[in-house]
Amino acid sequence: xxxxxxxxxxxxxxxxxxxxxxxxxxxxxxxxxxxxxxxxxxxxxxxxxxxxxxxxxxxxxxxxxxxxxxxxxxxxxxxxxxxxxxxxxxxxxxxxxxxxxxxxxxxxxxxxxxxxxxxxxxxxxxxxxxxxxxxxxxxxxxxxxxxxxxxxxxxxxxxxxxxxxxxxxxxxxxxxxxxxxxxxxxxxxxxxxxxxxxxxxxxxxxxxxxxxxxxxxxxxxxxxxxxxxxxxxxxxxxxxxxxxxxxxxxxxxxxxxxxxxxxxxxxxxxxxxxxxxxxxxxxxxxxxxxxxxxxxxxxxxxxxxxxxxxxxxxxxxxxxxxxxxxxxxxxxxxxxxxxxxxxxxxxxxxxxxxxxxxxxxxxxxxxxxxxxxxxxxxxxxxxxxxxxxxxxxxxxxxxxxxxxxxxxxxxxxxxxxxxxxxxxxxxxxxxxxxxxxxxxxxxxxxxxxxxxxxxxxxxxxxxxxxxxxxxxxxxxxxxxxxxxxxxxxxxxxxxxxxxxxxxxxxxxxxxxxxxxxxxxxxxxxxxxxxxxxxxxxxxxxxxxxxxxxxxxxxxxxxxxxxxxxxxxxxxxxxxxxxxxxxxxxxxxxxxxxxxxxxxxxx
Ligand SMILES: NC(=O)C1=CN([C@@H]2O[C@H](COP(=O)(O)OP(=O)(O)OC[C@H]3O[C@@H](n4cnc5c(N)ncnc54)[C@H](OP(=O)(O)O)[C@@H]3O)[C@@H](O)[C@H]2O)C=CC1
Ligand SMILES: O=C1O[C@H](COP(=O)(O)O)[C@@H](O)[C@H](O)[C@H]1O
Numbered sequence: 001x002x003x004x005x006x007x008x009x010x011x012x013x014x015x016x017x018x019x020x021x022x023x024x025x026x027x028x029x030x031x032x033x034x035x036x037x038x039x040x041x042x043x044x045x046x047x048x049x050x051x052x053x054x055x056x057x058x059x060x061x062x063x064x065x066x067x068x069x070x071x072x073x074x075x076x077x078x079x080x081x082x083x084x085x086x087x088x089x090x091x092x093x094x095x096x097x098x099x100x101x102x103x104x105x106x107x108x109x110x111x112x113x114x115x116x117x118x119x120x121x122x123x124x125x126x127x128x129x130x131x132x133x134x135x136x137x138x139x140x141x142x143x144x145x146x147x148x149x150x151x152x153x154x155x156x157x158x159x160x161x162x163x164x165x166x167x168x169x170x171x172x173x174x175x176x177x178x179x180x181x182x183x184x185x186x187x188x189x190x191x192x193x194x195x196x197x198x199x200x201x202x203x204x205x206x207x208x209x210x211x212x213x214x215x216x217x218x219x220x221x222x223x224x225x226x227x228x229x230x231x232x233x234x235x236x237x238x239x240x241x242x243x244x245x246x247x248x249x250x251x252x253x254x255x256x257x258x259x260x261x262x263x264x265x266x267x268x269x270x271x272x273x274x275x276x277x278x279x280x281x282x283x284x285x286x287x288x289x290x291x292x293x294x295x296x297x298x299x300x301x302x303x304x305x306x307x308x309x310x311x312x313x314x315x316x317x318x319x320x321x322x323x324x325x326x327x328x329x330x331x332x333x334x335x336x337x338x339x340x341x342x343x344x345x346x347x348x349x350x351x352x353x354x355x356x357x358x359x360x361x362x363x364x365x366x367x368x369x370x371x372x373x374x375x376x377x378x379x380x381x382x383x384x385x386x387x388x389x390x391x392x393x394x395x396x397x398x399x400x401x402x403x404x405x406x407x408x409x410x411x412x413x414x415x416x417x418x419x420x421x422x423x424x425x426x427x428x429x430x431x432x433x434x435x436x437x438x439x440x441x442x443x444x445x446x447x448x449x450x451x452x453x454x455x456x457x458x459x460x461x462x463x464x465x466x467x468x469x470x471x472x473x474x475x476x477x478x479x480x481x482x483x484x485x486x487x488x489x490x491x492x493x494x495x496x497x498x499x500x501x502x503x504x505x506x507x508x509x510x511x512x513x514x515x516x517x518x519x520x521x522x523x524x525x526x527x528x529x530x531x532x533x534x535x536x537x538x539x540x541x542x543x544x545x546x547x548x549x550x551x552x553x554x555x556x557x558x559x560x561x562x563x564x565x566x567x568x569x570x571x572x573x574x575x576x577x578x579x580x581x582x583x584x585x586x587x588x589x590x591x592x593x594x595x596x597x598x599x600x601x602x
Contacts, residue, residue: 114221114251115148116537117213121238122230123153123164123195126333127258131289132227133168133193135529138175140189141182142526144534150216153195154209164195175524200230201237206245213246223251225536231337232260236274243278256285256536259350260341261545264561265554272547285536286545290351290454291358292528292535294517295487297543299358299456300372302485302493309483310363312460313435319480320440320593321359322457323352330396330448330576331423335412342421342561344393347445349557353380354545355456355487356441360431369541373549380552384430386560392572392583393564394424396448399575406448406576422564422571423447426584428591429556440591444584448576454487457596472498472508479510482596491517491525 118136120128139145153164169190174182196212198205213224226242228235239255247253257275262268275284290296303309312318325347331338338346354376361375398408409415409423424446431441462477469476482496494514501507517525535543545553563569572581579598588595 114146114223115150115217116146116223116225117150117152117217118225118227118533118537119152119154119209119213119242119246120227120229121154121200121242122228124155124157124159124167125229128153128227128229129167129171131527131529132229132533134171134173135527135533137168137172137186137189138526138530139534140192141175141185144530146537148218148220149192150213151193152209152213153193154198156197156199158197159195161194165190165193168193200234201241203241203245206241210246221251222248223537224248224253225256226254227256227533228258230258232262232271235271239275239278252283252539253279254283254285254536254539255279256287256532258287260345261286261350261550262554263341263345265551265558268550268554272550281547282541284547285532285541286547286550287532288350288354288543288545289528289532290487291354291543292530292532293454293487294525294528295485295491295493296355296358297531298493299355299485304363315435315437315439317460318439319459319461320442320591321356322459322593322596323355323441323443323455324457324595324597325352325445325454326449326451326580327447328449328452328577330407330409330412331415332407332412335409335414338423339415339419339421343423343425343445343447344391344427344557344561348425348427348443349553350545351454352443352445353553353556356429356443357549359456360436360441362435367542369544372542373546377546377549377552379431379433380549380556382431382433382436383552383556384432386427386429386556388560388563388567388569390428390587391560391564392426392581392587393422393569394446394574394581394583395419395421395571396423396446396576397573399577401577408576409448420568420571424449424571424574424580424584426581426587427560428587440593442588442591442593442595444580444595446580449580450577452489453597455597456485456487458483458485459593459596468498468508471506476508479508484596 120132122128123133133151136145136151140149153159153168159167169186172186172189174186194212194216196205196209198209213222224247226238226246228238230238235257242255243253255275262271303313357376357379360379361372362378364371364375396409398411399406409421410417410419415421424444426442426444429441429443430436430439460481460483462480466476472479476498479498481498484492484494484496486492486494492515494512494516496510496512498508499511501509532543535541572583574581585595
């Protein structure tokens with residue numbers, strides 16, 4: 001259920017019918033950030049986003065459906081912990097908004113009088129330019145942003161609004177399938193973008209931002225989204241200052257936090273504790289952009305809306321599951337960050353493990369965020385502790401090919417020459433529950449490999465009886481069915497089957513039943529950041545990581561990560577552009593598995 005932190009909640013609360021429900025509290029006052037009114041869903045979800053976008057959006061929230069049906073009796077839920085931010089904020093000198101921007105004491109959210117301000121903290125950085133601003137523009141272009149919205153860039157770099165606009169305009173793109181009026185739309189979008197230069201640890205600078213935001217909000221109910229696109233060592237200061245000096249006085253305030261969420265269980269827990277000094281859990285949107293990818297979203301649809309898959313989805317029919325990530329470029333430019341984290345923290349502990357949890361979870365009670373996240377966390381908590389002998393690590397070395405030289409990992413000047421940080425890892429994981437007992441979940445992730453791909457491979461058991469063994473060129477037991485979900489590039493879902501070669505004889509062959517997205521759908525697939533930004537504006541938490549999921553994910557990897565570091569395990573070196581260390585094949589073979597991305601018929 002969506003909630004609304006609101007200074008004007010008292011006036012709203014007084015309109016509520018008193019209820020005898022044990023979950024509802026009828027006594028007033030209920031103002032303050034530590035108590036919130038639970039609404040059927042965020043009002044903006046229904047009033048701000050425009051029809052053309054909304055009609056294409058899922059309606060995963062049962063409450064949302066109810067509200068549309070007119071059954072919208074709101075309940076008041078007190079929040080357990082007092083928010084220390086409220087106390088701190090109360091002690092700060094007031095930063096009163098200019099007269100014309102004073103927020104009304106009461107609001108009626110039926111009148112579409114709300115506004116959303118999205119502040120990209122770290123606006124001068126790589127991620128902001130590459131992903132966040134383009135995603136915001138794409139949402140604007142698709143009419144998915146609320147009618148009243150403003151985008152602010154915030155960073156230390158000195159820049160005027162016009163300079164920010166010039167910077168952003170270089171990375172905005174139009175959809176390939178929809179170019180009409182694109183230039184005009186870009187200009188309109190850029191007019192809504194502003195910049196404020198400030199330090200990340202300055203309450204005063206954020207208070208200045210707050211004043212500018214109020215100027216744009218024009219007295220409407222203000223909802224504020226901060227996207228922390230900054231290095232992790234400055235997260236906390238920025239959260240503190242944004243919360244204390246620039247959070248909304250009468251609407252919601254949400255913060256998107258980018259990974260890395262710590263580097264082990266302890267640092268992650270410390271980060272969560274620190275964030276919770278200033279924010280409630282439901283204000284924190286921990287982003288894992290792989291959850292926003294189209295085919296990852298489709299995973300549950302494929303499984304739960306097709307009768308043919310779900311009955312096979314267990315140890316009874318599935319031999320192993322493979323989660324594969326590879327990039328055909330190294331860490332160039334990001335070596336400073338990467339060396340402190342390595343591939344296990346960068347890709348496996350988050351992106352691949354999140355996919356695994358979605359893949360393996362039981363059917364959730366509903367599509368509500370909490371129901372899905374409850375199931376995911378159960379999977380993570382059922383996982384067998386990962387042992388060092390089930391992990392292999394590698395690091396790329398330089399390689400000469402076709403007259404070109406590709407640099408080794410340690411040749412990057414931001415990486416120590418003696419670094420043992422893995423740029424490749426493979427691991428065998430197990431879920432010790434009734435559904436998956438004994439099924440190896442193999443993960444493989446690497447940089448500077450021969451290919452750029454992310455996919456899920458499901459290898460099924462052999463057909464009992466082997467009726468056609470003699471008609472097949474190879475051992476039929478090896479030609480088992482395989483379902484491949486190619487997350488990127490060239491999104492596709494295909495199923496490898498055995499079939500008869502046409503003709504008078506009886507010869508068997510392997511073929512793919514293929515759903516190639518580009519052939520099936522004309523519409524360009526939105527970038528993951530578009531979906532996730534829109535979800536955070538709408539208060540949809542389904543694709544964001546809850547703190548208990550994060551704890552469980554770190555519990556799985558932390559012991560092995562520590563052991564690798566303490567024992568100074570030397571990675572297996574592999575040439576830039578190769579298929580990675582041979583050790584990955586031995587690891588798979590230990591569990592009688594062959595990686596599905598090898599061989600001629602992938
Ligand atoms: N780039 C990517 O592809 C991805 C990034 N991420 C995560 O997103 C976040 C942002 O990434 P990215 O844009 O690459 O980061 P950048 O290194 O580009 O940093 C973003 C901005 O933060 C400010 N900044 C950088 N270093 C410092 C510092 N030491 N002290 C204070 N401010 C600093 C700079 O702005 P200014 O100097 O103007 O203040 C910079 O433009 C990080 O947490 C990263 O881990 C996650 C996935 C992918
Ligand atoms: O989070 C990260 O993801 C990117 C890969 O993302 P993709 O959407 O381009 O597949 C990876 O390059 C980076 O190292 C990692 O931090």
